[in-house]
Amino acid sequence: MARHRLFLPDADPEPGTHLTIAGQEAHHAARVKRMAPGDALELLNGRGLRALGTIQGFDREPGQGRGAKPEWVLRVLVTSAEREAPLQPRLRVLAGVPKGPHLEEMIDQLSQVGAAAWSPLVTTRTVVSPRSGKMLKAERIASESAKQCGRAWTMEIGEPVPLDDALADGRQGARPATRVIVADASGGVYEPDGSPDLTLLIGPEGGFAEGELEAARRADAAVCRFGVHVMRVETAAVVAAGIILDAERRRPRP
Amino acid sequence: MARHRLFLPDADPEPGTHLTIAGQEAHHAARVKRMAPGDALELLNGRGLRALGTIQGFDREPGQGRGAKPEWVLRVLVTSAEREAPLQPRLRVLAGVPKGPHLEEMIDQLSQVGAAAWSPLVTTRTVVSPRSGKMLKAERIASESAKQCGRAWTMEIGEPVPLDDALADGRQGARPATRVIVADASGGVYEPDGSPDLTLLIGPEGGFAEGELEAARRADAAVCRFGVHVMRVETAAVVAAGIILDAERRRPRP
Structure with a gap:
């Protein structure tokens, strides 16, 4: 089966980088995909990046605003990162x-x-x-x-x-x-x-x-x-x- | 624009045949497409027929069953009919x-x-x-x-x-x-x-x-x-x- 992918439009990490990912992608990985520390991920930014990472752990942080639910935060270690050229033609x-x-x-x-x-x-x-x-x-x-x-x-x-x-x-x-x-x-x-x-x-x-x-x-x-x-x-x-x-x-x- | 088509699964007419068409196709031609006598139609039966026809007129026949609405009936003269071979390959x-x-x-x-x-x-x-x-x-x-x-x-x-x-x-x-x-x-x-x-x-x-x-x-x-x-x-x-x-x-x- 295909490896789980995260789409991170603002990321452009080098190998060895520790990423902290909040929001929908973290929630989805934690609650829907039920991923665990040690699981491998593919990271894309939509502008040529294809990186691999390993889940280091999940945190729960207080939500923004009064009465907001705690948010999932995902910690990922980037293990490799390539920049692909756009498809030709x-x-x-x-x-x-x-x-x-x-x-x-x-x-x-x-x-x-x-x-x-x-x-x-x-x-x-x-x-x-x-x-x-x-x-x-x-x-x-x-x-x-x-x-x-x-x-x-x-x-x-x-x-x-x-x-x-x-x-x-x-x-x-x-x-x-x-x-x-x-x-x-x-x-x-x-x-x-x-x-x-x-x-x-x-x-x-x-x-x-x-x-x-x-x-x-x-x-x-x-x-x-x-x-x-x-x-x-x-x-x-x-x-x-x-x-x-x-x-x-x-x-x-x- | 494409010619209006009727799908008549049970028809396999020769040129010169007068067809009487009831049901959805007649209703659609009369009320949705607002076609008129003299208009040309293409007729397909899904088994190789490609025929052309001309609308002769519309009739209103009493509906089946108590309280049923009158039904549209479409009269078509078949002007040409070809049998196409299935696509190759x-x-x-x-x-x-x-x-x-x-x-x-x-x-x-x-x-x-x-x-x-x-x-x-x-x-x-x-x-x-x-x-x-x-x-x-x-x-x-x-x-x-x-x-x-x-x-x-x-x-x-x-x-x-x-x-x-x-x-x-x-x-x-x-x-x-x-x-x-x-x-x-x-x-x-x-x-x-x-x-x-x-x-x-x-x-x-x-x-x-x-x-x-x-x-x-x-x-x-x-x-x-x-x-x-x-x-x-x-x-x-x-x-x-x-x-x-x-x-x-x-x-x-x-």
């Missing part, structure tokens, strides 16, 4: 915000499949515009998912990007240089080319408008098909991301 | 039953990505055993999804399969002959080989037991890795299915 996914609970599902799945970042894509047919509460929730899910699936780098959640801006990023000579891939039934199979930076555009429900596809082709985007049936936004996003990353892994990196 | 996915709402999500996504069938996989670490209510729900979701994503063939929902039986199906000389693919972090990239019949095995939470992986290798199963992070069962199933079908599409069929 870097794949940024721009996709519309699916309705209802499907946004959480999409963020979680994109994180598991190894996307580097997600931003809402703004198109002429985009219906759902994310409120700030939804974006904060997306960030919480990305953190939780990084811990669950053992990512050293948390998937970034970005601001909405209009289609024209996304296409401009892919034009020859554009900085930052990225290869833009547009998922559409009119395309062929994805051909990996070893680019270190990829941007995948997933159309809204109803697909891209014809003028949008023409603009994508004029901007030298790769229009590709990732399945034979109609896929909902969240399914298309995770399946296309999985296919692209797998195809690039088949090809030796430069 | 045929990909059967065997995966544990995820907890809570994730089963519905997995069935829907496997259907969108083009899997031919799903059955629960029984392993030593399988925790959740599906009750018959869950299996019936899985069938309803597969039908609904076929309609949504325009599949001519509904994804089949099968009985639980023990791992040993699944591996035996892949042994040389076994009938029916299928190529067995086992998703595990210890494997390499999936190499397409043009097999017309594929069986994908997704391990339970916590992964396959080591003895199970040895048995898979002894049975000549292809052990393959479909991502770099830990994926939940439902994500691994849809991503691996997408990668396999895409890799096979890159390879010309025999």
Whole structure:
């Protein structure tokens, strides 16, 4: 079974460091996982750290404020600490915000499949515009998912990007240089080319408008098909991301 | 936008047939979609039919039983009817039953990505055993999804399969002959080989037991890795299915 992981966004310890951890992570380790001194843990900070630690002990400290319950505090000795580079290639996914609970599902799945970042894509047919509460929730899910699936780098959640801006990023000579891939039934199979930076555009429900596809082709985007049936936004996003990353892994990196 | 589709499991009409459709599909077309005479429809039966029809009109018939409301009845003229072959290759996915709402999500996504069938996989670490209510729900979701994503063939929902039986199906000389693919972090990239019949095995939470992986290798199963992070069962199933079908599409069929 997988080793228990703690997500500590503010930590960046060296081996030999003694950490004192309060809050949810300490409570969870003590009461839910019922861990004990001597148990091993993995520590992630979402910014490249992958450390191992050993539980030294648990303390109970008085809670903050009148009538607050005592809080669990966890003492951990860091035994090793590595800094991992972000995954190559870097794949940024721009996709519309699916309705209802499907946004959480999409963020979680994109994180598991190894996307580097997600931003809402703004198109002429985009219906759902994310409120700030939804974006904060997306960030919480990305953190939780990084811990669950053992990512050293948390998937970034970005601001909405209009289609024209996304296409401009892919034009020859554009900085930052990225290869833009547009998922559409009119395309062929994805051909990996070893680019270190990829941007995948997933159309809204109803697909891209014809003028949008023409603009994508004029901007030298790769229009590709990732399945034979109609896929909902969240399914298309995770399946296309999985296919692209797998195809690039088949090809030796430069 | 996509044409409105009706799912008619008992219909198999020739062009020129006049259909009379009652029940949910008629109500939905009349009241939710507010369709009108002259509107075009696509008709699927889940067993290969893809027909086009034109709405001739709506009737209101007395409801069944005392006090029942009148029912909508839809009259459709079938203008064309094709029988599609099932997708090649045929990909059967065997995966544990995820907890809570994730089963519905997995069935829907496997259907969108083009899997031919799903059955629960029984392993030593399988925790959740599906009750018959869950299996019936899985069938309803597969039908609904076929309609949504325009599949001519509904994804089949099968009985639980023990791992040993699944591996035996892949042994040389076994009938029916299928190529067995086992998703595990210890494997390499999936190499397409043009097999017309594929069986994908997704391990339970916590992964396959080591003895199970040895048995898979002894049975000549292809052990393959479909991502770099830990994926939940439902994500691994849809991503691996997408990668396999895409890799096979890159390879010309025999």
